Amino acid sequence: MLKYELVVVGGGPAGLSAAVEAYEQGVRKILILERDKELGGILNQCIHNGFGLHRFKEELTGPEYSRRYIDMLDETTIEILKETMVLEISETKVVRAISAERGYMEIEAEAIVFSMGCRERTRGAIQLQGDRPSGVFTAGTAQRFINMEGYMPGKRVVILGSGDIGLIMARRMTLEGAKVEAVCELMPYSNGLTRNIVQCLEDYDIPLMLSHTVVKVHGKSRVEGVTIAKVDENLRPIPETFQRIDCDTVLLSVGLIPENEITQNAGIMVDTRTNGPKVGELRQTEMPGVFACGNVVHVHDLVDFVSEEGALSGLGVAKYLKGELETASNFTTANGDGIGYVVPQTVTMSNVDDQVTFYMRVRSVYDRHIVRAYQGDTLVAEKKERKFLPAEMVNFKIKKDVLANLGDGEIRFVVEEV
């Protein structure tokens, strides 16, 4: 049987960063398993720029960003198997995988990093009714067709959902000669980054219709149009506002779901708030020696933070292999008013260097608010922003010495008025 100190499942930005960091921390026998033909994951189809502002202090395209990591990888002895699919991971950390080249493999791993990323929510998941013709694509699938396969999926487009991929694709399809009729967003605010709304919609005069949804798809063979509607405060379509838009293509940008089938099959429970495994400060899961990072833990909006999380798990792996990873946690985190989730879900102080970054998302748009961390009634720390948006992940850093003043227990994060 093949044996490795670390097996990384998924060679996207999270996995690459985890592997590189683990290597830098002295782990030597590392294997990355990647199901696609190339490393880099979804970055390969993200040919627009805007990646790396935090991590590399410059604007890179997706492939350029992953190239940076692949170059770092080339300096190491980390091994890579591409076009290799992990089928299952046993409780004893034996990885079962297959590839055309190597056939069936069983790999014994001392530590494992899960970095499988996420997938897009589909038409079925959002219960979009009407006909079921061709021409309804998730935005990411359309992006792959255009940027990687070199084909246009349509000419006249309505986009449902204002997630970042949808916004990017509005611009991309326009540049390739398609007409984007509208971007409909169910919520009264966009789910994309502000810079994408400006650069992808406003610059091209593409209307963003907030509080609007698609209620019906028309067309027997290929999409011929959609009926859209304004929604009321309970998000229910208002019949008087029904309006038909002719189009041949509907793109869906209605959210992402961490891909945790392998995680769950390994017996690791998934947190219903994040749809990812519960993790500690170094992204350790409840299963000893198994770590998770990136979009498989929770959906990020910037790859820079995916890399950051990957590095945390790489550090965690190194500590674990040296027997230095403390398991008993001091704190659990909780989402109070206005907060959807908090990652990490647990913190073990002796594993913390200098500070802990708590990632979280707010549930709604908050102007002139503040996010505060409490233990019981005691205020622990606070995070100010000009505005909190559900689309923009909050990075709430708390210094170790601040946490050290607290007794063990729960830390609760809440949004409060200023």
Place this chain on the structure above:
Amino acid sequence: MLDVCIIGGGVIGTAISRELSRYQLQVRLVEKNEDVGTETTKANSGIVHGGYDAKHGSLKGFFSAKGNAMYPQLEEELHFGYRQTGSFVVAFNETQEIELDRLLENGTKNGARGLSIISGDEAREMEPHLSKSITKALLCATAGVTSPYELAVALAENAVKNGVEFSFHTEVNGVEKTDDHFVLHTNQGPIEAKIVINAAGLYADRVSAMIGEDNFTITPRQGQYVLLDKDQSFMTDTVIFQAPENGSKGVLVTPTVHHNILVGPNSDYIDEKGDVATTSEVISRIMEAGRKSIDAINTRKVIRSFAGNRATSSKHDFSIGETAVKGFVNVAGIESPGLTSAPAIAVHVADILKEMGVEMVADPNFDPTRKAYQRIAGMSGSELKNLIAEDPAYGRVICRCETISEGEIVDAIHRGLPITSVDAVKRRTRAGMGRCQGGFCAPRVMEIISRETGLSMEEIEKQGKGSYLLTKRTKDALERGGQDA
């Protein structure tokens, strides 16, 4: 000149084609769509009924009990996917309990096997997620689930193997009777046949009227469904019907043969035979009704909703037999339990042909078997090792959600029926049937179809005529040497 031309490639037409392929007959099946099983056959409950429900004395009752008994052997021969799960008809009150007694009596008369009435607690012991308000249930041990479109494909592939020809994209627009044969006028030119079998499903009334037999009509009766993620399979592995009440049959909650959970259908007459749109009103009605049986049904676990139309005849029973026009056989009005009945109906149609005086000589080369797919999902390590060593394409996973390999997709494309669409591959292999609904694998499935069939990416369709997926190359101007610029 053909001996027999079958109109319609649903589960009935394909079952008849396979049955007739046992004999030395020249048979062709014509289908207006791009593949078999693309209309009613692909969108129904997928239940192999116990045969207790359809009224005793009706053709439905006779053929469903008989068809049910034929499934185990058919599965052994053709490997399309069938499981005997058993079914419950559940009652919530005394009125419905009386219905259970009536069904038991009716079923016994029909010759249905494995029937008994059990208490609500006994039912919950077998399926713990059943609602606490269920008071009694009719258990039918011989009921099961199947994959109707895979059955149609399997029947058709086996028929092809035994010499039946299939013509797709072939729509019959008129039928002419000459002295001793028929001329079918189709969009692909005339077809001559001694005997015509009308298995045109929703359109069987129109086809029948072409020869002057217009004594029945087929009205589409819509059924919308909701399909839940496989991780919901804990809910039930038994088909759960609700006892009828006030003329309503309730909805069913059933495992599919591939371990998803299916909830539905409604039963509403609609105007247009081809209208398979879903509506949010009906879908929420179905979900609510399904929760009466199992309250754990979770809207967040929906992966797809779809609709199909049943071919409901104005005669309210199957119409099977030679018409007043000699040589023209109708197999019409085959609505539920038509899927269950299909194998028995096919045998019966062969008998009808014999009675009509057709010379039916058994073909000594008839092979009733169809090779099973080598599905890598669930294979053991040593099985995978051997298979991938033999054909490395089985080591390339194309559909991640359902773990479908390139080897399976290539196999599906080369089984004797032409493959031109992504959905044809999906129905055969399940690539794209999982929770991402083809988001990741559709581009790769298209590449494989293109490579294996020579169709260009733009020619590959989702589901038949006009359902193109891609419009053009992005950089075609560059490829033409920048002449547009």
